[in-house]
Amino acid sequence: MRIETIEKLCCPFDKAELSLTVIHQDDSGNVTEGFLICSECKRLYPIITGIPIMNPDEYREFKFEQPVLDKWQSHLSGKTIENFRVVDPEDGNELLQ
Numbered sequence: 821m822r823i824e825t826i827e828k829l830c831c832p833f834d835k836a837e838l839s840l841t842v843i844h845q846d847d848s849g850n851v852t853e854g855f856l857i858c859s860e861c862k863r864l865y866p867i868i869t870g871i872p873i874m875n876p877d878e879y880r881e882f883k884f885e886q887p888v889l890d891k892w893q894s895h896l897s898g899k900t901i902e903n904f905r906v907v908d909p910e911d912g913n914e915l916l917q
């Protein structure tokens with residue numbers, strides 16, 4: 821997916837802005853791997869083979885996303901993902917409440 825298209829996306833839950841981390845781009849500048857993080861609810865939406873996964877939580881399967889997130893661990897700067905949301909271990913778990 822092209823960066824310009826990705827930048828038009830917003831969080832499907834709260835319509836908040838998403839911040840994009842690009843992990844891999846192809847030769848024509850399409851983002852093939854990366855993730856979007858919502859500034860409001862802190863949900864993480866992975867971009868896998870160029871497709872952003874933005875399904876409602878109940879249609880997401882963490883066990884399928886886990887291997888990708890493990891691979892991207894170095895891009896998450898020490899943060900972990902719980903319930904599809906980014907959790908900073910230093911902040912405790914208040915984001916989940």
Ligand SMILES: [Zn+2]
Nearest residue numbers: 831834858861
């Ligand atoms: Zn959100």
